[in-house]
Amino acid sequence: MQFEPREQFEQRQKKLEQIQALGMRAYPHEFRWSDTIADLATKFAETPSADLEANQREVRVAGRIVSLRLMGKAGFAHLQGSGKRIQIYVKKDVVGERGFELFKLLDLGDSIGVRGHLFRTKTNELTVRVEEIFFLAKALLPLPEKWHGLTDVELRYRQRYLDLIANEKSREVFVTRPRIIQELRRFLDARGYIEVETPMMHPLPGGAAARPFVTHHNTLDIDLYLRIAPELYLKRLTVGGFDRVYEINRNFRNEGISTQHNPEFTMLEFYEAYSNYRDLMDMNEQLFAELAKKITGSTVVRYGDVDLDFGKFERLSMREAIVKYWPPEAGAAPTVGELSASGGPRAITERYNAWAKSAGAPYAASKGTLSDGEWTGLLFETMAEDKLVQPTILYEFPTDISPLSKQKPDDPSVTERFEIYVAGMEIANGFSELNDPIEQERRFRAQVAQGGEEAPKQVDLDYIRALCHGMPPTAGEGIGIDRLTMLFTDSPSIRDVILFPQLRPEAPSNPEQGTKP
């Protein structure tokens, strides 16, 4: 075992031996503390010096040394724990010869416990006057730079433990993330939802269109797919009488990696029987407003250089969004009627493309022949999606690109489906669930027939069988937790909200590194 910086590593190993020579264990098994650093920092934040002197309080507290100032026969240090800090003051007269020898052998990064009394220094900082030091663990490697912290993004992702020690902001993100999940659970639990766990390994990938990861079960001798969505299993549960059900867990998609995509990402999916997509839209407005308020303190949330107002959502049908964001330079905007007409979406896209190519704007490139609905979806993504910065509910998605959603009764070319867009990102996707087994089978077979890398290769017949047992009218939705966390923590990349984002494995700098000792 040997890591850079070698010299400091060896230096610190020697110090650990010297600490043992003082009669202390290298890796002691316990330390009984009376208060956490956070406890002390909050409980005595306002307590005046005179009070501390008059009512001597003995405290026992532990933490990691993050600053160290040794001055001959006394010294100061800061201990950090749970993101909070407290100063300690160590005086040779008080801790004794052996205690002070130990103090001199400590390094930045070491864990110690102290016993002592609280006081305030000349500058009025709350400080523990240490009477006894307990060595707890040695840091054999140095901490990142104390003032600038750790800024190298690669190191921050690869060695997140250092990022969490050194960068307060990063720590806050990963404290906020579970709070968001907690609030989501609270919101759903309060509405009678039941949380479940469905399989992560599927015999057939389904519930979304994406390339799956494949693995193999030896005993059964079958290939299994890491799930790309829990959707079909959760809907089986609504058939089984779980009228309100949700799952928060990982999905895996074998696709590109970007600031908005990680191969594994966390999704909330929930299903509510006897509701439709309109009910979910209303519920979402309430959910997002409440969430923003609880997490950030306001319904208006700063993200990058914009203020996102979760207090009011714009609602647009997909066709309306195309009309609204049609660039005036491309000629007269199409009407919703034209977009609904047979052959209309293709003609309009071609009109848009003619302008986009001449203007150097992104144009809608299609591979192969597309249906009206596919043209509509493609055109929307090309020219409108990134314009949806303020929270927007986009609804009525073409049936051709929504194989699991129920059609609109008065216009079967579109479905009762919506997505929520914020900051140009897709955050949520919900719809009235298609519960007609014959129509569902027809759509599944159409997908399989169409082929393509992301299309299912096989129809999930058990799911059709479940629908044949009768699924009540149900509305369901998925919310991307990672992207939601990005919004509420002002994080520009999904890697900033995932503790250990997927990176290419680190090449070992020497053959020994990276192997267990």
Place this chain on the structure above:
RNA sequence: AGGGGCGUAGCUCAGUGGUAGAGCAGCGGCCUUUUAAGCCGAAGGUCGUGGGUUCGAUCCCCACCGCCCCUACCA
């Protein structure tokens, strides 16, 4: 996959066609209320890797590796 950018001490960063510097961390010394402690001293580098151009390359060129951003892919 394509385009752009970056890679210098453990960390944060300067820098130059003539083999490299600062701050922090580390080491030795002084220092009993400091707090980005201070002062004195010494040390630390295959300038991502491999080729090429050149009398000479960390710098210019090419390839590769890694990371970041944009585009593509991702209903």
